[in-house]
Amino acid sequence: MLTSVTTVTMITAALVLGLLAVAMGCVLGWANRAFHVEVDAKVEAIAEALPGANCGGCGFVGCSDYAEAIVGSSADVTLCAPGGDACSQRLAQIMGVEVTESLPYRAVVHCAADENQRLQRVPYDGEPTCIAANLVAGVQGCVYGCLGLGDCTRACKYDAIHTRSGLSVVDYEKCIGCKACAAVCPRNIITMVPFKVDRMLVVACSNQDKGPQVKAVCEIGCIGCTACSRKAELMTMEGNLPVIDYDRYESDADFTVARQKCPRASMLYVGKPSAQDMAAVADETLPDRVVADFKTTVDETEWRG
Amino acid sequence: MDTLISLVQIGIGAALINNFVLHYFVGICPFLGVSRRVDTAAGMGFAVTFVISVAALLSWTFTYFILRPEAPLPTWVWNAVGGNPQQTVDLSVLSYIMYIFVIASSVQFVEMVVRKFFPHLYKSFGVFLPLITTNCAILFACLEIMKRMQDPTSPWMLHEALALALGGGVGFTIAITLMAGIREELDMCDVPKPLAGAGIGLITAGIMAMAFMGFTGVDKGIENAISLFLK
Numbered sequence: 001m002l003t004s005v006t007t008v009t010m011i012t013a014a015l016v017l018g019l020l021a022v023a024m025g026c027v028l029g030w031a032n033r034a035f036h037v038e039v040d041a042k043v044e045a046i047a048e049a050l051p052g053a054n055c056g057g058c059g060f061v062g063c064s065d066y067a068e069a070i071v072g073s074s075a076d077v078t079l080c081a082p083g084g085d086a087c088s089q090r091l092a093q094i095m096g097v098e099v100t101e102s103l104p105y106r107a108v109v110h111c112a113a114d115e116n117q118r119l120q121r122v123p124y125d126g127e128p129t130c131i132a133a134n135l136v137a138g139v140q141g142c143v144y145g146c147l148g149l150g151d152c153t154r155a156c157k158y159d160a161i162h163t164r165s166g167l168s169v170v171d172y173e174k175c176i177g178c179k180a181c182a183a184v185c186p187r188n189i190i191t192m193v194p195f196k197v198d199r200m201l202v203v204a205c206s207n208q209d210k211g212p213q214v215k216a217v218c219e220i221g222c223i224g225c226t227a228c229s230r231k232a233e234l235m236t237m238e239g240n241l242p243v244i245d246y247d248r249y250e251s252d253a254d255f256t257v258a259r260q261k262c263p264r265a266s267m268l269y270v271g272k273p274s275a276q277d278m279a280a281v282a283d284e285t286l287p288d289r290v291v292a293d294f295k296t297t298v299d300e301t302e303w304r305g
Numbered sequence: 306m307d308t309l310i311s312l313v314q315i316g317i318g319a320a321l322i323n324n325f326v327l328h329y330f331v332g333i334c335p336f337l338g339v340s341r342r343v344d345t346a347a348g349m350g351f352a353v354t355f356v357i358s359v360a361a362l363l364s365w366t367f368t369y370f371i372l373r374p375e376a377p378l379p380t381w382v383w384n385a386v387g388g389n390p391q392q393t394v395d396l397s398v399l400s401y402i403m404y405i406f407v408i409a410s411s412v413q414f415v416e417m418v419v420r421k422f423f424p425h426l427y428k429s430f431g432v433f434l435p436l437i438t439t440n441c442a443i444l445f446a447c448l449e450i451m452k453r454m455q456d457p458t459s460p461w462m463l464h465e466a467l468a469l470a471l472g473g474g475v476g477f478t479i480a481i482t483l484m485a486g487i488r489e490e491l492d493m494c495d496v497p498k499p500l501a502g503a504g505i506g507l508i509t510a511g512i513m514a515m516a517f518m519g520f521t522g523v524d525k526g527i528e529n530a531i532s533l534f535l536k
Contacts, residue, residue: 005383009394012382016371017399017406024410031414035421127495 042071042094049090050080055157057081057178070095081105081177103194105177107161107170110189111146112204112268115166117219118142134186141217144206146189152181172272197251199271201244205264208239222266232258242267310531312468314524319472322521325442326480327514332442336481337506339433346485347478352433354474357446359415360408361470364447365463367407368454372397397451404447412438446473483513 046067053063058079060066069075070091077091077099084104092099115121120141126132130151133139139147148166160174161181168181168190182190189206203222207214211223224240232255235242259267323329326336332353339349371378379394388394416434420427437443450469453461461469487509496505 005388005392005394008383008386008388009379009396012379012394013396013399016378016396017402020403020406024406028410028413031417035417037420127493129493129495132493 040071043067045094046070046091049083049087049094051082051087053082053157053178055082055178055180057180081179084176103196105179105192106172106175106195106271107177107179107181107190108193108200108202108270109146109152109161109168109170110191110202110204110206111144111167112265113142113145113167113218113220114164115148118145118166119217119219131184131186142207142214142221144187144189144208145218145221147187151184151186152190155180155184170270172270194246194249195271196246196249197271199269199274200246200249201253201255201259201267202270203242203244203266204268204270205241205266208241210240220265222264225263227261227263228255228258228267231261308464310528312464313531314528315465315468316472316475317524317527319469320476320479321517322524324476324480324514324517325445325473326477327510327517329445330514331445332440332477333510335433335437335440336477336484336510337503340481340485340488340506343482343485343489346481349433349437350474350478350481353437353440353442353477354471356408356412356434356437356440357443357470357474357477358467359411360404360443360447361450361466362463363407363411364404364450365454365461365466367403368400368451369463372400372403372451373454400448400451401444404444408443408447409438442473442477446470480513480517484510487513 044067047064050063050067056062058066058075058081060069060075066075066079070077077095077097078088080087080091083090088099118140120138122138122140124133124136124139126136128149130147130149133147133149146167148163148168150163150168152161152168153163157180158174158176158178160171160176161168162171163169170181172195177192179192182188182192187206193200193202205218205220205222207218207221211225214221214223222241224237226237226242228242229235229237234245234248234253234255235258236245237243255267319325326332335349335353340346368376370376374393374395374397376396379396383392383394384390412434416427419434446469450461450466453465453469484506488506491505491509500508
């Protein structure tokens with residue numbers, strides 16, 4: 001009975017698999033101890049303390065890479081924008097270093113002209129992305145200004161930048177300063193500005209050309225008249241554009257005269273709405289928000305294989 | 306010389322003509338999942354080539370000594386229990402579980418070794434290793450090797466199995482790198498929303514597969530070229 005082929009096959013199969021399992025288990029168990037790699041406890045603690053957004057705003061590949069860089073190559077602990085000050089404090093505590101004051105950097109679009117104020121625009125029927133439109137000569141007169149096709153909107157994970165009448169506008173209630181929009185803008189007109197106060201003055205133009213050329217392509221762009229730089233101490237001319245020295249910018253800096261002297265509307269206060277702005281719209285009632293019904297609307301969930 | 310020609314034929318065949326991804330449609334998960342950037346795609350391709358070679362080595366060994374019908378181990382057991390010499394014990398039913406088991410644990414082992422002794426190598430492709438241990442492309446290579454080993458006219462030996470594995474791995478690397486290049490350009494395009502993501506990826510893969518059908522017959526030409534050169 002024992003010598004039937006089926007029985008011997010079954011018993012051999014069970015024995016072979018069983019022996020193999022035991023052998024592999026022993027080898028792996030031994031290897032796990034013999035080739036154990038020490039992971040620094042600090043790296044694990046820091047990875048735990050980071051928000052895990054993996055936004056790449058710090059300049060490293062992801063949160064775990066940043067954690068390794070802090071411990072391994074002593075990177076700055078204040079680089080995490082989504083985590084903010086609280087996160088920097090925790091990281092500094094783990095690493096045992098003093099944290100210096102970190103300012104909230106926020107995105108600023110250095111263009112204020114909407115699609116009607118930017119002149120010499122021609123119909124563009126190509127791919128509706130800025131990076132593609134930027135390759136086409138003569139899409140609009142100004143080669144520095146916003147293209148308004150929303151690459152920054154798509155790059156933003158926090159729904160904080162939107163295109164309004166062909167111009168990208170930052171929502172400072174939502175912006176956390178992750179630099180994603182600045183990285184994706186093909187014309188590099190988005191920069192990060194340290195918001196020392198809730199509302200900051202910025203130069204809302206990037207056009208480096210001389211006055212007549214600017215006037216030909218834009219109704220509000222900076223013509224480089226240097227009036228503001230003569231009236232405000234913090235402003236200097238770099239080429240044909242004024243630059244604000246944010247290192248010396250304080251909350252009491254006064255730009256009233258400089259702004260009055262500006263013949264174009266090239267300087268803007270951006271940031272969270274001030275008390276006066278809120279008071280001006282206090283009596284307006286907002287329409288009710290319509291909340292999408294997830295049972296009947298297709299959400300944007302992407303299928304991943 | 307015939308051996309060399311047949312090895313080249315097997316390698317070229319697995320790399321271009323019967324490309325694992327584009328002809329057999331195995332290994333689609335990493336092909337679509339890790340083909341967003343060219344550098345990571347190339348890393349994935351090298352990792353797959355490596356794992357597939359290890360898998361071919363192990364699967365050939367286990368098939369030769371244990372799994373095929375006349376293998377030494379079951380024959381020895383059958384003789385030891387004094388069975389009828391006309392009958393044989395066939396363990397080939399164990400092939401799937403054996404391949405997956407052996408490949409998964411050996412790749413785990415290799416990963417530990419690489420992590421310990423080659424940290425830089427581990428950084429560049431070590432993270433992919435656990436992802437592809439039981440990938441269908443790997444299992445497909447093992448099963449293909451087993452099938453060819455039972456071919457009665459010319460059963461495959463180890464070098465042929467390794468040629469298939471290397472060719473298949475190189476073919477996978479070619480396919481995934483090309484795909485990543487195309488997908489980097491696709492990012493600039495306005496893909497209709499229902500097709501965005503995996504949908505357009507699969508369509509692209511289909512068109513690439515049709516393009517790769519143009520390689521049919523290349524192995525014959527190379528065979529002729531080599532035999533002319535050697536004459």
